[in-house]
Amino acid sequence: MSDWTYPERITFHDAIATMEVDFSGLTFADEAAVDAFYDHVGTRLTETGRRWFFLVIYTDCVVAPEVWRRFAERGKDTNIAHSLGSVRVDATAQTREAIRESAGKESFRSNIYNTRDQALLALGEMRKRQRETHSTAEETFLRVENVSLRFGGVKAITGVSFEIKRGEISSIIGPNGAGKSSMLNVINGVYHPQEGTITFLGNVRRQMRPHDAALQGIARTFQNIALFKGMSVLDNIMTGRNLKMKANILQQAVWLGPAQREELEHRLKVEEIIDFLEIQHIRKTPVGRLPYGLQKRVDLARALAMEPQLLLLDEPMAGMNVEEKQDMCRFILDLNDQFGTTVLLIEHDMGVVMDLSDFVVVLDHGEKIAEGTADEVRADPVVISAYLGASH
Numbered sequence: 274m275s276d277w278t279y280p281e282r283i284t285f286h287d288a289i290a291t292m293e294v295d296f297s298g299l300t301f302a303d304e305a306a307v308d309a310f311y312d313h314v315g316t317r318l319t320e321t322g323r324r325w326f327f328l329v330i331y332t333d334c335v336v337a338p339e340v341w342r343r344f345a346e347r348g349k350d351t352n353i354a355h356s357l358g359s360v361r362v363d364a365t366a367q368t369r370e371a372i373r374e375s376a377g378k379e380s381f382r383s384n385i386y387n388t389r390d391q392a393l394l395a396l397g398e399m400r401k402r403q404r405e406t407h408s409t410a411e412e413t414f415l416r417v418e419n420v421s422l423r424f425g426g427v428k429a430i431t432g433v434s435f436e437i438k439r440g441e442i443s444s445i446i447g448p449n450g451a452g453k454s455s456m457l458n459v460i461n462g463v464y465h466p467q468e469g470t471i472t473f474l475g476n477v478r479r480q481m482r483p484h485d486a487a488l489q490g491i492a493r494t495f496q497n498i499a500l501f502k503g504m505s506v507l508d509n510i511m512t513g514r515n516l517k518m519k520a521n522i523l524q525q526a527v528w529l530g531p532a533q534r535e536e537l538e539h540r541l542k543v544e545e546i547i548d549f550l551e552i553q554h555i556r557k558t559p560v561g562r563l564p565y566g567l568q569k570r571v572d573l574a575r576a577l578a579m580e581p582q583l584l585l586l587d588e589p590m591a592g593m594n595v596e597e598k599q600d601m602c603r604f605i606l607d608l609n610d611q612f613g614t615t616v617l618l619i620e621h622d623m624g625v626v627m628d629l630s631d632f633v634v635v636l637d638h639g640e641k642i643a644e645g646t647a648d649e650v651r652a653d654p655v656v657i658s659a660y661l662g663a664s665h
Contacts, residue, residue, distance in 0.1 A: 282310075283317055285325070290357070291396060292318065292325040296334035304343045307336075311347040318355040326396050327352065327359035330389070331368055341371055358399045358610065360384045360392040374599070384610065395611065402440065402613040413472050414439040414615060415460070415583060420469030422455055422639075429455040430466070431639045437583075437632070442609050442616045444626045446650075447636035448659070453619045454496065456636070457585045460617075461493045462486040473583070487516055492581035494572050496588045502561030506552060506571050507543060509560055513578025514539040546574050549611075550604055566597035570604070577608060584608070586618035590625060598622065602629060627651060635659075 284293040294314065301307050318325070336344050352359055361384060364372060369385055386392040415437040422430040430452045437443050445453045458464040460471060462481035470479050473489060483493075492513075500509050518535060547556050550570050555563060560571055569589060576584060589605070590598045602625060608614050620626050626633065627647040635643040635650055637659045643650055650656055 283314060285317075285321065289393075289396065290326055290400065291328050293328040293330070295330045297330050297332040298334070300335040300337075301340055301344060302337050304340050307340055307344050307347055311351060314351060315354070318351070324355055324357045326357045326399060328389075328392055328396060329359060329361045331361060331364040334364075334368065336368060336371070345371075357403065358384075358396070360386060360395050360399075362386050362389050362392045384607065398611070398613075413475060415617070416472040417456070417460070418470050418472070420456070420459055420466045420471070422452075422459060422464055422466045428639050430459070430636075432469075433636065433639075433641045434469075435634045435641065435644055437615065437617055439615055440609070440613060441631040442605065442618070442629050443632040443634070444630040445617065445619050445634045445636060446621075446623070446626055450638070451636040452639040453636055454587055455639075457493065457587055457617070457619065460486075460583075461491050461585055487579060490580075490582035491585065492576040492579040492583070493585040494576050494587060494589060496591060498565075498568050498572050500560045500568060500571060500575070503559055505557050505559055506563075506574075507540075507547070507556045509571055510543045510546060510574045510578050511539065513575040514543065516579065542580075543574075543578055546577050549577075549607070550574050551600075566593050566600075569593065569597075569601070573601075573604065577612075577614075580612075581614060584614050584616050586616060586620075588619050588621065590620060590622060598625060605629060 282295045284295075285291075286293060299310075301310070361372065364385055372385060384392075384395065386395060413436065416434075417436070418434050420430055420433050421428070433452070433456065445456060447453055455464060459466050460473075462483040462485060465480040470477050471481070472478075473491070476489070501512070518539065519531075544556075547553055550573065552567065552570055552574065555567060560568060563571070569592075573586075573589065576586075586605070590601050593601065605616060605618070606629065609616055618629075630647050633643075633645065633647055633650040634641060635653075635656050642659055643653045643656045645653070
């Protein structure tokens with residue numbers, strides 16, 4: 274189309290630090306059209322000399338299937354270079370599916386909304402979390418200091434220390450038996466270390482019960498799914514709201530007054546999580562009838578129902594096929610972005626780890642052998658020798 278570089282397609286809203294891009298009615302039929310538009314966007318952004326939140330309007334926008342890959346690549350490059358976070362509005366079903374597929378493959382956040390008002394509310398939450406993150410930059414979110422854990426004469430963890438920053442996605446990697454799951458069990462109170470301390474939100478502790486960890490805002494999924502097989506998806510997720518329910522047993526039994534209002538409020542929150550994880554079609558299905566990948570998603574939903582500040586994920590993609598892994602990657606990115614949830618995960622798929630993680634800790638035989646960004650860890654010769662192998 275002749276108007277793909279029109280200046281009115283791009284609006285900078287200084288008050289909310291947002292660049293609005295209007296693709297409404299445009300048709301991108303070839304790569305030349307895609308490049309021309311994104312070249313213009315890149316020039317405008319470079320001129321500002323700063324980063325912006327992106328609000329992208331897709332109403333009646335058509336991207337030809339043969340140029341979609343180029344469209345997605347240019348969009349991702351623009352986000353990496355200039356964006357603080359992006360939301361997308363009013364995409365067609367076909368475009369919405371293409372964005373989500375790219376999000377899974379390329380590990381970016383889809384953030385698709387039906388209306389501009391919904392997208393602006395999401396942007397407001399992004400800005401709020403960014404301000405909170407900056408204001409608490411000096412506060413320790415999670416610090417593990419010199420933790421050692423033994424089972425009789427077996428050393429599971431030896432003198433491990435690391436820090437996790439608020440709002441990031443971090444990973445613990447290492448070969449089988451490295452102490453990864455044991456470390457998560459220490460953080461959420463399942464195991465009690467003989468030495469060392471855990472500092473969470475400024476509170477220093479050596480030992481904690483899982484119940485207390487949950488009250489402080491730490492949620493956990495496990496390698497082996499521990500759902501209630503005979504209960505529906507909805508009821509399983511409702512169990513994640515248990516700590517937030519105030520009505521006593523008698524009030525809940527008669528289900529009147531405050532107990533009824535409370536449960537309806539909790540069910541509303543659970544329905545939001547069901548929509549977020551796209552499991553509306555199975556909400557009333559007994560969990561035992563679901564395939565493994567969907568059971569994993571329900572397990573994640575139950576953890577999210579606790580509204581955690583720190584989410585511990587123990588091999589969330591184990592046993593999944595490629596499509597299921599892509600979906601789970603997208604959900605992890607989206608929950609981190611939309612809810613501001615800090616994530617610490619264990620995962621053996623190095624492609625997933627390297628794409629998702631802001632920070633990586635490497636364990637081997639219970640000892641920390643490296644830490645840093647994904648690129649730093651991937652290039653570390655000690656890590657290559659102990660875990661990744663020469664081919665990486």
